[in-house]
Amino acid sequence: MNQHITTEENSTTEDTGEDTVESNLEYQACDECGGDLREDEQHGEVICEDCGLIIDEKAIDRGPEWRAFDSGERESKSRVGAPTTNTLHDKGLSTNISWQDKDAYGNTLSASQRQKMQRLRTWNERFRTQDSKDRNLKQALGEISRMCSALGLNNQVEETAGVMYRRCLDENMLPGRSIEGMATACLYAAARQCNTPRSLDEIYPVCRVDNEKAIDRSYRYIASELGLEMEPVDPRQYLNRFINGLELDEPQAVRRTAEELLSIAERENIHSGKSPTGLAAAAIYAAGLLENEEITQRKVADVANSTEVTIRNRYQEMLAAADYPVSR
DNA sequence: ATGGTTTTTACTGCGTC
DNA sequence: GACGCGGTAAAAACCAT
Numbered sequence: 001m002n003q004h005i006t007t008e009e010n011s012t013t014e015d016t017g018e019d020t021v022e023s024n025l026e027y028q029a030c031d032e033c034g035g036d037l038r039e040d041e042q043h044g045e046v047i048c049e050d051c052g053l054i055i056d057e058k059a060i061d062r063g064p065e066w067r068a069f070d071s072g073e074r075e076s077k078s079r080v081g082a083p084t085t086n087t088l089h090d091k092g093l094s095t096n097i098s099w100q101d102k103d104a105y106g107n108t109l110s111a112s113q114r115q116k117m118q119r120l121r122t123w124n125e126r127f128r129t130q131d132s133k134d135r136n137l138k139q140a141l142g143e144i145s146r147m148c149s150a151l152g153l154n155n156q157v158e159e160t161a162g163v164m165y166r167r168c169l170d171e172n173m174l175p176g177r178s179i180e181g182m183a184t185a186c187l188y189a190a191a192r193q194c195n196t197p198r199s200l201d202e203i204y205p206v207c208r209v210d211n212e213k214a215i216d217r218s219y220r221y222i223a224s225e226l227g228l229e230m231e232p233v234d235p236r237q238y239l240n241r242f243i244n245g246l247e248l249d250e251p252q253a254v255r256r257t258a259e260e261l262l263s264i265a266e267r268e269n270i271h272s273g274k275s276p277t278g279l280a281a282a283a284i285y286a287a288g289l290l291e292n293e294e295i296t297q298r299k300v301a302d303v304a305n306s307t308e309v310t311i312r313n314r315y316q317e318m319l320a321a322a323d324y325p326v327s328r
Numbered sequence: 329a330t331g332g333t334t335t336t337t338a339c340t341g342c343g344t345c
Numbered sequence: 346g347a348c349g350c351g352g353t354a355a356a357a358a359c360c361a362t
Contacts, residue, residue, distance in 0.1 A: 273333070273360090296349060307336055312351065329362100336357070345348085 086162035087145060087155070089137035133169060140165050140183040143208065147187050150206040151198050161190035167226055177218060180208045185218035189228060197233045199277050201305040235262050235271070238280035238304065245303035246284070248293050257287035261318050268321040274314065278306045282314030289315075 101109045101117065109117065141162055148158045164186040168174060174182060184207040191198045204212045223230050239258055243251050261283045265271045271279055281304035288295035297308040 275335070278335075298349080308350080309337085309352090310335060313335090331362090332360090334357100334359070337355085339354090340352085342351085343349090345346105 086159045086166065087141055089134055089141050136174065136179055137165065137169060140179050140186075143180055143183040144187050147184065147203070147206050151191075151202065153187075153191055153196055153198070154194075157187070157190045157194045157196060160194055161186040164190060164222065164226065168222060171225065173221070173225055177221075178209065178214070181214045181218045182222070184209055184215050185222050188215065188219050189222055189230065192230060192233060193228070195237055197237055197276075199305055201277075232272075233276040235276040235279040235283065238277055239284065242280055242284055242300070242303045246295060246299055248288075248295070250291060250293060253291045254284060254287045254293055254295075257290050258283035261286055261322055264322045265318050270317050270321055275306070275310070277304045278310040278314055279318075280304060281306045282311045282318060285311050286315040286319055 101114045103109060103113075144161045144165065145158055148154075148161070161183070165183060168182055168186065184203060188198070188200065188203055191203075200212060200215060204215065207215065209215055222228070236259055239255055239262075243255050243258070248254055258280070262271070262279060265279065265283070281300045284304075285295055285297055285300045287293075288300075297311045300306075301308050301311055
């Protein structure tokens with residue numbers, strides 16, 4: 001049984017997000033060529049349909065759109081209360097007292113009322129995070145949220161990571177492990193499952209875990225304990241991001257060629273056992289050669305967190321497998 | 329723990345600008 | 346001389362067993 005954890009039911013952007021995003025994008029045009037923009041939700045990127053320029057890597061959570069224009073929509077969109085979210089430790093269901101000292105009409109409160117509200121806030125906060133699990137969860141979700149922002153990962157990843165962490169907590173997997181480590185591991189797994197992988201090398205600098213291996217260990221633990229069936233990362237998922245990190249004249253040509261090379265590599269079975277980032281880097285470098293782009297091994301290695309040696313080995317194998325150089 | 333594989337580190341020589 | 350590239354050897358990391 002393939003137990004992919006997703007949060008489709010609870011995703012706040014699920015049913016309304018798509019049309020909303022599409023209609024928003026209609027009004028925007030690509031800076032480079034003026035083409036239409038398309039949101040690649042899988043990769044959390046906004047891409048120009050024509051030239052493929054990535055306009056925005058960090059998907060913005062545009063939040064729920066609660067408008068309904070006919071009875072059908074009203075039916076499908078109707079909810080009781082606010083949407084629940086796994087990014088808050090109580091799923092956003094608890095009382096929240098505004099920090100502003102305003103009443104419902106926006107009028108400023110009197111001094112005594114202000115004092116009263118302050119006391120209520122204090123107590124509300126105490127009840128909200130009453131037991132240790134809640135406090136634990138609150139901290140973990142805060143960490144996950146922070147790291148998601150730092151890494152430019154979208155809300156779906158945050159939700160998924162949140163669900164995973166909850167499961168870890170429910171299954172009593174936390175004792176003896178650090179909250180930060182498990183939260184980071186959940187995020188790593190979630191990013192992979194949402195097809196927006198980030199390598200451990202990328203995650204490590206933004207997390208608050210002091211050793212990189214601990215994350216890896218926790219990740220494996222989670223994956224096996226929760227029965228996640230994690231497939232190896234597809235190197236193609238790194239292409240856009242890495243290419244974007246290089247300043248190229250024809251990024252799209254390079255991307256297409258690199259994609260092709262990776263597909264061939266996959267077909268010829270020279271990819272298994274090799275690091276996905278290294279493969280992606282080598283494909284980009286090789287594509288650069290074929291497309292007459294000036295890309296140095298050093299630069300690709302840098303954006304891909306790999307090394308020149310690895311790129312050399314991989315790209316030669318790939319070109320050989322592809323029977324290149326064939327000029328095109 | 330162990331052995332096989334892959335990646336990284338460090339160093340070298342070569343050609344070019 | 347700096348730079349990009351290719352190769353190598355040895356260390357380190359990784360992975361299945």
